[in-house]
Amino acid sequence: MPALPTHARAVRFDRYGDRDVLYLADIPMPHPAPGEVLVEVRAAGINPGETRIRTGALHDRFPATFPSGQGSDLAGVVVGLGDGVTDFSPGDEVLGYSWQRSSHATHAAVPAAQLIRKPEALSWPVAGSLYVAACTAWAAVHAVDPRPGETVAVSAAAGGVGSIVVQLLGLRGARILGIASSANSAWLTANGAVPVSYGEDLAAGLTAAAPGGIDVFIDLFGPQYVQLAVDLGIPPDRIETIISFELAARYGTKHDGSAVGSNREVLTEMADLAAGGRIEITVAAAYPLDHVRDAYAELEQRHTHGKIVLVP
Template sequence: MNHTMKAVAFSSHGGPEVLQLVEAELPQAGTGQVRVHIKAAGVQPFDYAVRSGWNPPGITIRFPQVIGNEFAGVVDQVGEGVTGFSVGSEVLGWALLACYAEYVVVSTDQIVTKPQEMPWEVAGVMSASGQTAHTALQELGVGEGDTVLIHAAAGGVGTFAVQLARAWGATVIGTASAGNHEYLRSLGAIPVSYGDDLVERVRVLAPDGVDAALDAAGKDALYASVALVNDKDRIGTLVAFELAEQLGVRLIRSQRSAARLTELVDLYTQGKLHIHIRKTFPLQQTADAHREVETGHGRGKVVLMVD
């Protein structure tokens, strides 16, 4: 068997052009772990932030550094003590800074079974944005009868958040550029444009007030949220952490678990979660995939097809 695999890594921080297709050591599954032959891997803002020079808390970047945090694929090696998965099992899951590659080794508490009817490209983008949205709405206590404002609602996290909030019985107002308003309506949200007078436009749409707000856009969205939501404990941001501390609102970091991912997969199977795949790229065109995600205001998810 070949002892190397193809992976995408960078050896210096910079633009998309620093991403290189490299030969990396083929990982081996240890006790309680499986190795997965990756079919699809999602591309997120997190990935290009790390590539550009951001250092996630508690993570050491070592060059050449592989990136990518979510994947779907087929188990091809099973370590000792593993139950519930075997060679040939189709799975989806997550692993930090490891998924832009042909293979990944993970512990079995980081994967769940992929439903037969779920396409690979969809399975490859469920774990990161989906779990972030789920964590955020849970922390904000979103549920039946709430009116929730979701910023950047047509983006990766936003599309999950809109649909989860709707599934949990909330009314959703989503900010997006005009070109994405029809798409947001199709997900069950009331669309509203970004920009000046956002607060006034939302007040017209929600005369009884807004109960909670989730920000995936940054500064202006957070100020608008504070103006609209009375309880600061029900305002959360995924991006503007320094400003959040000044304003006294929640900083939300994804809490990933197999149970959370299973819940998302179940909603998908029930037809309550639709994932829009904006574009797919082969592994050797990862730099182009990053350019696509960095344009912002895009709809849905971008995915690398590894096989």
């Protein structure tokens, strides 16, 4: 392989704040430590949790150390190996994740145990946005273990995580109530869900759509939905949230997120489902790395159907 450049480019921020704190910096080329792989990044998804880290909203749980990098999802080509790595070679196409907030860059050093080989059928944007959304969706569904025929309500059902949750529930034979804006009704219907528009009459809409009751509630948006699920009489152990940790603690609901599904087995399962066409990972938009602020501007509207990806 050709010699590596001496520097990489990476997204950085030096203080908590809005999108304008993000900038692109030249950094020394990462060096893979023992057990790590150096990846030339071809695509890296962005996620709502990164916005909350950047603004300081998650400081108590996930504090930033400045200057901070950003990003966990990635897919790319192996260009270097640390000592002891035997399961990858330079030139291998891989996908996976970094827990060092480093994937929004041209190159990232990543533990080999956090990577799998990219299936040939997956495009770079899909592979690079798979980890957080797919593994979070897997964890959310497994937390409440819906059975065939059960009725499951899903908030933010057409978003990056929600669209995968809906498809996983369909594979399980569940009856799905997809809470989203009316603009997403056609997609939800096409994927076997009953669309329910959010708003002041949501509780009535859910009751009308499921007169026999709702068995399971998966919240992917915020605390109002956990409260709604409790008010609807759904047992706490059949309520899952990936975001409303305070209410989850108060009511004793499930709160499994991507960390629960962060292993090669789950990542491989989800990549194989996507590569085999059993689930579709929708890419809503792709932005060059130096347009990272624009990418987050679109993400933070919270109406995107599917994933937004940075392409270095």
